[in-house]
Amino acid sequence: TIRAALFDLDGVVCFTDHYHYLAWKEMADAQGWDFNETINHQLRGIPREASLEVILNHNGVTLDPQKKQELAHLKNERYKELLQQIDSDALYPGIVEFITALRERGVKIALGSSSKNAGAILDKLSLTVLFDAVVTGNDIEKPKPDPEIFLKGAELLGIHPFNCVVFEDAESGVEAGLQGGMKVVGVGTPATLPNAPTVVRDYQKDIDLDTLLQIGKPAR
Ligand code: G16
Ligand code: MG
Numbered sequence: 001t002i003r004a005a006l007f008d009l010d011g012v013v014c015f016t017d018h019y020h021y022l023a024w025k026e027m028a029d030a031q032g033w034d035f036n037e038t039i040n041h042q043l044r045g046i047p048r049e050a051s052l053e054v055i056l057n058h059n060g061v062t063l064d065p066q067k068k069q070e071l072a073h074l075k076n077e078r079y080k081e082l083l084q085q086i087d088s089d090a091l092y093p094g095i096v097e098f099i100t101a102l103r104e105r106g107v108k109i110a111l112g113s114s115s116k117n118a119g120a121i122l123d124k125l126s127l128t129v130l131f132d133a134v135v136t137g138n139d140i141e142k143p144k145p146d147p148e149i150f151l152k153g154a155e156l157l158g159i160h161p162f163n164c165v166v167f168e169d170a171e172s173g174v175e176a177g178l179q180g181g182m183k184v185v186g187v188g189t190p191a192t193l194p195n196a197p198t199v200v201r202d203y204q205k206d207i208d209l210d211t212l213l214q215i216g217k218p219a220r
Contacts, residue, residue, distance in 0.1 A: 002183065002213045004159040005102050006150050009113035011044060011169030012187045014090045014125060016083070016115070023079035024055065027071060033059040045170025047114050047143045048072050080117065086124050092187075098203035099130050105213065108132045110153035112166070112173075114143055133157050144172040147180030154180070165212065171195060185212075 010016045021040045028035035039058050043051040052072050056063060063071070099109055110133040111118060118136040122128045133156035135149050142148045154164050166177030169187040174196045177184040185207075186196025193199055200206035 001163060002107065002165050003163040004108040004110060004154060004157045006110045006112045006153045006164055006166045008045065008168045008170065008173050009111060009115055009118050009121065012167050013092055013095050013127065014121065015092065016090065016121060017044065019079055019082040022082055023075050026078055027075045028055060033061065045114055045144060045172050047137055048076060083117065083121065083124065086121065088125065091125060094203040101209060105209065107213065108157040108159055110157055111135065112149040112153045113137065145175035145179060147176045150177055150180045150182060
């Protein structure tokens with residue numbers, strides 16, 4: 001039986017990827033580097049410093065650690081500025097209703113987001129009250145695909161990983177959930193998430209709550 005649901009943030013609860021894109025794009029333009037939507041897609045679910053590495057590699061650029069830190073910081077300051085504009089339009093359609101329905105069934109809810117800005121985003125979108133536990137990039141040592149972020153969430157909720165389901169839109173996050181011994185639902189398509197045991201695009205149409213919550217329940 002499923003007793004807890006752990007949600008990634010970007011691409012699962014809301015969409016922040018466009019704001020990440022704009023902030024990285026500004027930084028890249030200022031440096032004279034190439035950056036486009038395809039590269040941006042590769043940054044999904046990846047921590048900030050690792051994202052910068054992807055952009056540097058794409059451009060064949062090497063930098064010293066101090067300069068990297070400086071640029072990652074600059075990008076984040078701009079990202080936070082852009083986040084001031086975020087509102088309910090950025091919510092994944094039906095997510096509030098879905099989480100509310102899970103809560104009504106007694107399912108505990110946690111966030112497992114690589115973003116160090118996740119707490120501020122939840123607040124801005126008035127979602128904080130829906131989460132029983134929040135684990136972000138600030139609380140972990142090893143990023144996804146390591147299962148640490150979701151195992152920590154399960155621990156905070158006091159629920160065994162076997163009784164948890166993870167919702168993820170990035171391959172690294174799907175891997176993290178599976179490594180943690182949890183059920184995983186990919187948010188996307190089989191093409192974008194080939195390793196996800198099941199995928200959904202619509203939280204109402206594609207999910208039957210009874211079926212979802214019984215995953216892992218021994219037959220009879
Ligand atoms: C999110 C985004 C990533 C971003 C990462 C770190 O992860 O998907 O693109 O690079 O957070 O964000 P920040 O720079 O705010 O710490 P998730 O796990 O919520 O999908
Ligand atoms: Mg994500």
